[in-house]
Amino acid sequence: MRGKGVVAFSAIGNPSSFEQTLHDVGAKLVDSVRFPDHHDYTMAEMQSVMQTAVDKGAYALVTTDKDAVKIPSEFIHSERQLPVYVLSIEVLFVEGSQDLMDLINRIANREGHG
Numbered sequence: 016m017r018g019k020g021v022v023a024f025s026a027i028g029n030p031s032s033f034e035q036t037l038h039d040v041g042a043k044l045v046d047s048v049r050f051p052d053h054h055d056y057t058m059a060e061m062q063s064v065m066q067t068a069v070d071k072g073a074y075a076l077v078t079t080d081k082d083a084v085k086i087p088s089e090f091i092h093s094e095r096q097l098p099v100y101v102l103s104i105e106v107l108f109v110e111g112s113q114d115l116m117d118l119i120n121r122i123a124n125r126e127g128h129g
Contacts, residue, residue: 016100017041021077022068026054026085033079036102045071054085061090068097075100 020043025033030049037044048064050056068076076099078086083101091099108115 016075016077019043019074020045020072021075021100022046022048022064022071022073023077024048024050024064025079025082026050026052026056027079027081028052033102036104037077040102042077045073056082056085056087056090058087058090061086065095065097073097077102080104 016037018041021037022045023030023034023037024047026049027033030047034044034047046067048067050060064076075097078099078101080101080103083099086099
C-alpha cells in the first residue's frame with residue numbers, strides 16, 4: 016500500500032490510531048469513514064464506502080481485523096470495484112516476555128485459588 020491512496024473504514028474506539036498506522040506504513044489516506052464502536056455494517060453502508068473510495072480515486076479500502084468480521088458476507092462475495100484489505104496488528108515482545116508470562120501465571124494462579 017506504500018504510496019497508494021486508500022479509504023479507511025472502521026468501527027473502533029480509537030480510529031485515529033488505526034489511521035495513523037496506515038500513514039506509518041506509507042499509505043495515503045484519501046478518506047476515513049468512521050462508524051460507532053462495535054457497529055455491524057450493512058450492505059448499503061459498505062456500498063457507500065466503496066463508492067466513496069471509487070469517487071476519490073482510491074486504490075483500495077482498508078479496515079481492521081476486528082471490523083473485517085462485521086462486513087456482510089453478501090458484500091464479501093459480490094463483485095467489487097476495488098479490493099478490501101485487512102490491516103492486522105501483531106504484538107511482538109522484544110524483551111520481557113517471560114516476565115509478563117510469569118506475572119500472568121501468578122495472577123491466574125492466585126485467582127484460581129481464591
